Amino acid sequence: MEELNGIEVLVHSSIRIDKGKIIYIDPFKINKNYNDADLILCTHSHYDHFSPEDIKKVMKENTMILVTEDAFEDAKEIGFIEENIVKVKPYEEYDFFGIDIETIPAYNKHKEFHPKEKNWVGYVLEIDEVRYYIAGDTDCTKEASNVECDVAFLPVGGTYTMDYIEAASLATKINPKYVIPTHYGSIVGNKEDGELFKNSLSKKIKCELLLKN
Numbered sequence: 001m002e003e004l005n006g007i008e009v010l011v012h013s014s015i016r017i018d019k020g021k022i023i024y025i026d027p028f029k030i031n032k033n034y035n036d037a038d039l040i041l042c043t044h045s046h047y048d049h050f051s052p053e054d055i056k057k058v059m060k061e062n063t064m065i066l067v068t069e070d071a072f073e074d075a076k077e078i079g080f081i082e083e084n085i086v087k088v089k090p091y092e093e094y095d096f097f098g099i100d101i102e103t104i105p106a107y108n109k110h111k112e113f114h115p116k117e118k119n120w121v122g123y124v125l126e127i128d129e130v131r132y133y134i135a136g137d138t139d140c141t142k143e144a145s146n147v148e149c150d151v152a153f154l155p156v157g158g159t160y161t162m163d164y165i166e167a168a169s170l171a172t173k174i175n176p177k178y179v180i181p182t183h184y185g186s187i188v189g190n191k192e193d194g195e196l197f198k199n200s201l202s203k204k205i206k207c208e209l210l211l212k213n
Helices: 052-058 069-078 164-174 193-200
Strands: 007-009 015-019 021-025 039-041 064-068 085-088 093-096 099-105 121-127 130-134 151-155 178-182
Touching: 007 178, 015 121, 052 069, 064 069, 069 085, 151 164, 164 178, 164 193, 178 193
Parallel strands: 021 039, 039 064, 064 085, 130 151, 151 178
Antiparallel strands: 007 015, 015 021, 093 099, 099 121, 121 130
């Protein structure tokens, strides 16, 4: 389980990765001022994924932040200088601190919460030759189904994203070594959804329930 060392799922879809550099994805309901982020990745502009209050608790001087275009001005208002804000859209590649980052489309197929035309994203991070896929708020799309990764963080709470059954189907398609459920247990989805997701998976896929709250 070396791939999961230094990884925490804090609340909802908020993830912290400590692999030499400190990375936060969609920081939300952060419980104190850490101010330790080297890199912050936001998947889209909804309040539970781009939260100025929580970003301020993890950012420090010279923190880099990746945001979708509709959050760019808000990032400046938080206090980031323009050189440290990167506007992202799907199908792009970046390199920060030796970490390769790819953006993957994240959208709903039959719901209106996350339209494809918004150009919101998930991320694939390659760290020490391990590929981590953070799906963002998405359904089981063809783009998500084509992701190659070792560790996948997939939303399972339903309503705004996939439910645990759809997420299990996506996990089967991409076949990661580990899969970690997110986006359940607080705003949407029940605490039990993580277990239901785990029990819906093929036994070949290892599922770790890392959600803290």
